[in-house]
Amino acid sequence: MFSIIKAAVGGLTALCRVNGHQQGLLHGHLKVLAAGLKTHDIPPDHSDVVLPDRRKLKFVNKMPNFKNAKKEMKNLKDIQGPATAANAFTKGEFAIVAMGGGYLHWGHIEMIRLTINRKMDPKTTFARWRINGPYKPVTRKGLGMRMGGGKGAIDQYVTPVRYGRFIVEVGGKVELGEIQRIMTEVAQKLPFKAEVFSRASLAAFQKKHADMEQNNQNPWTFKEITLGNMLGIRKVLSPKDLCHNGRFAGKFHLPWRV
Amino acid sequence: MAATLCRILLPKQGWLPFTQCVRHGSKSVTRHKRPLHFLKQKLMSVTRYIPPPRPAPIGAYPRQTIRDQEDDPFTILIKKKLKSVFQESKMIAVVQNSGSTADEMMLLKYKLHKHGITVKFFPNQVMRSFLKDSTYSNMAPLFIGHTVLFISKEPKVKEMLSSLRTSRHMLLLGACIDNTLLSAQGVVSYSKLPSVAVVQGELVSGLTLLTSQTAAMLQRHPAQLSALLQQHVKQQSSEGAPKAQEAT
Numbered sequence: 001m002f003s004i005i006k007a008a009v010g011g012l013t014a015l016c017r018v019n020g021h022q023q024g025l026l027h028g029h030l031k032v033l034a035a036g037l038k039t040h041d042i043p044p045d046h047s048d049v050v051l052p053d054r055r056k057l058k059f060v061n062k063m064p065n066f067k068n069a070k071k072e073m074k075n076l077k078d079i080q081g082p083a084t085a086a087n088a089f090t091k092g093e094f095a096i097v098a099m100g101g102g103y104l105h106w107g108h109i110e111m112i113r114l115t116i117n118r119k120m121d122p123k124t125t126f127a128r129w130r131i132n133g134p135y136k137p138v139t140r141k142g143l144g145m146r147m148g149g150g151k152g153a154i155d156q157y158v159t160p161v162r163y164g165r166f167i168v169e170v171g172g173k174v175e176l177g178e179i180q181r182i183m184t185e186v187a188q189k190l191p192f193k194a195e196v197f198s199r200a201s202l203a204a205f206q207k208k209h210a211d212m213e214q215n216n217q218n219p220w221t222f223k224e225i226t227l228g229n230m231l232g233i234r235k236v237l238s239p240k241d242l243c244h245n246g247r248f249a250g251k252f253h254l255p256w257r258v
Numbered sequence: 259m260a261a262t263l264c265r266i267l268l269p270k271q272g273w274l275p276f277t278q279c280v281r282h283g284s285k286s287v288t289r290h291k292r293p294l295h296f297l298k299q300k301l302m303s304v305t306r307y308i309p310p311p312r313p314a315p316i317g318a319y320p321r322q323t324i325r326d327q328e329d330d331p332f333t334i335l336i337k338k339k340l341k342s343v344f345q346e347s348k349m350i351a352v353v354q355n356s357g358s359t360a361d362e363m364m365l366l367k368y369k370l371h372k373h374g375i376t377v378k379f380f381p382n383q384v385m386r387s388f389l390k391d392s393t394y395s396n397m398a399p400l401f402i403g404h405t406v407l408f409i410s411k412e413p414k415v416k417e418m419l420s421s422l423r424t425s426r427h428m429l430l431l432g433a434c435i436d437n438t439l440l441s442a443q444g445v446v447s448y449s450k451l452p453s454v455a456v457v458q459g460e461l462v463s464g465l466t467l468l469t470s471q472t473a474a475m476l477q478r479h480p481a482q483l484s485a486l487l488q489q490h491v492k493q494q495s496s497e498g499a500p501k502a503q504e505a506t
């Protein structure tokens with residue numbers, strides 16, 4: 001007797017569950033509440049990561065040790081175009097990458113060093129500089145001086161940074177989530193646009209650009225037109241446009257250009 | 259001296275450098291974005307990135323080919339029911355229902371229930387997919403639109419037709435009686451057929467006609483039988499003589 005009732009109830013509940021889940025014919029409005037189990041992701045294994053002895057960022061000098069400091073030309077082409085040096089990961093996992101060109105002076109470098117050294121955990125993380133200390137002399141004339149009278153005196157030293165250059169590389173037994181907040185805090189204070197990348201995200205970013213180049217539906221490309229000097233367009237272009245193919249404008253990188 | 263220096267600088271004989279602009283206007287690397295020459299603007303717009311056409315979002319268009327999908331449990335239940343129905347019942351009639359009211363339906367159901375005919379409703383899609391896999395696949399064209407199924411264990415066609423005649427909205431499309439598909443006209447002609455017993459009787463009587471006649475003759479008075487046989491002999495001899503005359 002009880003077994004029959006149980007079977008009937010079980011059948012009814014099964015039907016109800018069936019009604020609730022199936023979508024095609026009856027559009028069942030019966031909602032089935034079911035308890036679930038939380039599944040946790042397996043945390044990553046950092047056992048093969050070797051941390052160096054000096055984990056924090058080193059102090060960087062304000063100026064190089066010159067006996068006779070020489071004034072240099074402005075040479076703004078060290079900001080122009082993409083970076084060819086220090087544009088890939090070496091030992092670390094995450095990095096601040098410059099998304100535009102600019103000069104970093106000692107104040108910026110100190111800000112980076114102090115913020116990262118203060119906020120990172122030296123037991124599990126290490127950080128490395130990917131830029132040199134300031135070496136390029138920048139001259140400035142005194143306030144209110146008239147034009148002429150020679151070149152100004154050296155005011156400060158700066159490090160030129162191009163698009164795609166790594167500023168700081170961070171690694172160790174950490175995940176991106178732990179370190180991203182600190183690094184974006186630093187990246188936003190830099191004088192050029194900068195972003196935090198991990199190895200995977202940088203590869204994805206580069207792949208995205210490569211895919212854009214591949215699946216561009218426009219039959220006309222900047223490269224084709226400039227190489228062939230169609231319509232004499234090189235009259236209004238600079239020689240650098242041949243190299244950069246319209247992706248750069250001065251020190252700025254144009255991400256919507258392919 | 260300047261000429262010799264020039265010679266060192268120019269690697270090949272008669273090689274001239276490109277014309278370089280000596281007049282410096284403004285710098286190329288600026289803190290602001292330099293205004294582009296109009297022609298360069300045109301070039302940038304002509305050579306802009308055109309992304310590939312995006313596919314339509316999922317669910318925007320119906321699927322072109324209806325793939326074989328796994329049946330959900332309710333469909334499986336209905337199919338089991340259908341299987342039992344097809345096995346047990348001898349008559350399965352498909353009727354089109356064009357807007358009959360609940361009262362009419364109720365009356366029809368009661369009328370038919372008296373004769374042992376049940377009225378069933380099944381979804382067309384499920385029906386068609388069930389028929390596709392079974393032997394009754396030719397019934398599939400009947401199940402289009404609002405259809406009702408009349409099922410009974412005994413093929414009581416006359417009663418069904420009489421009740422359908424009175425109902426305004428029900429139209430007989432076809433039936434499967436004793437595993438034979440019949441159209442509406444076929445059902446009508448089936449109803450006009452004599453019953454099985456009558457047909458069997460006719461067949462039996464036709465087969466046993468001669469033997470029954472001889473049995474009846476033997477049961478009569480022997481004088482009659484002898485007279486019959488004599489007549490038969492006379493006839494045979496008379497037939498034989500004219501045939502011999504014709505031959506010669």
